[in-house]
Amino acid sequence: MTRVEQVNQKRRGRRAAGEDTRAALIAAAREVFTEKGFDGATVRAIAARAGVDAAMVNHWFGGKEGLFAQAVLQVPIDPAEIIKRLLDGPVDQLGERIIRTFLTIWDATGGGAFAAMVRSVTSNDKVASALRELFVNTIFRNLTGHLGVDRADLRATLCATQMIGLGMVRYVVHFEPLASADVEALVNAIGPNLQRYLTGDLD
Incomplete structure (x- = not known):
């Protein structure tokens, strides 16, 4: 093996170890943020849960907010795929499909990232903005746009309040x-x- 090949092999080894550290921090952060919310979670606690030095949080994510963005604000399933799944069926059963789809996703992780977002929303503007962007703009405004209904923005917001409250x-x-x-x-x-919010008479 040449010296260049030896160096490249070492680099690949270090990169894999780094990726393991990063993945461990993300997994630990999801757990700690879910349990404690953004303000209650500490970098030290997350690092301890992951079994790594706390300095690795700054190294990989630039701090707690960067780690939160990677671990929690990521949607567990592609929003485009969610919308496609929800629109696949009769329009008059859309409300039922929405409830079934989201509860199935969330139940699989006991609320998981969503619970962490909700715990943190009152104390962190970035979390509130992310929650609004996900539910109102990305999901429900897309749905009401596909439906071509009146008062689409109000309907989208009403749907978001129903799902976040649930x-x-x-x-x-x-x-x-x-x-x-x-x-x-x-x-x-x-x-x-939810069906009335989407297609019914709001008056």
Whole structure:
């Protein structure tokens, strides 16, 4: 093996180790932010959970906010794929599909990143902006645009409040019996209300 090949092999080894460290920090951050919210989570606690030196947070992410953006503000599924999935079916069942889709995604991680966002939204403007961008602009304004309905912006905002409120009650404050209710029970109970926001008479 030539000296150049040896150097390249070492570099590849260091890069893999670095990627492992970065992945470990992101995984630990998701857990700690979910448990503590943005303000309650510390760089030291996240690093300890990941089993790495706290200096690695600054090295890889530039600080706690950068790590939060990577670990939490990432959508667990491509929004374009969500919209495509929601629009695949009868329009008069869209409200039900929305409830079913989001609860299925969130239930898989116990609320996961969404719960962390909601815990942090009152104390961090960037989180509030990210939450608004995701639900109002990226998802529901796209849906109302596809539907061609009147008062599209109001409808999108109403839908966002329904879903964020549902997520907060189910995963953050754990109001029973909603917190442990079967997904289909919530689809049947909340879907019609969401459907009215989307296509019904708002007056």
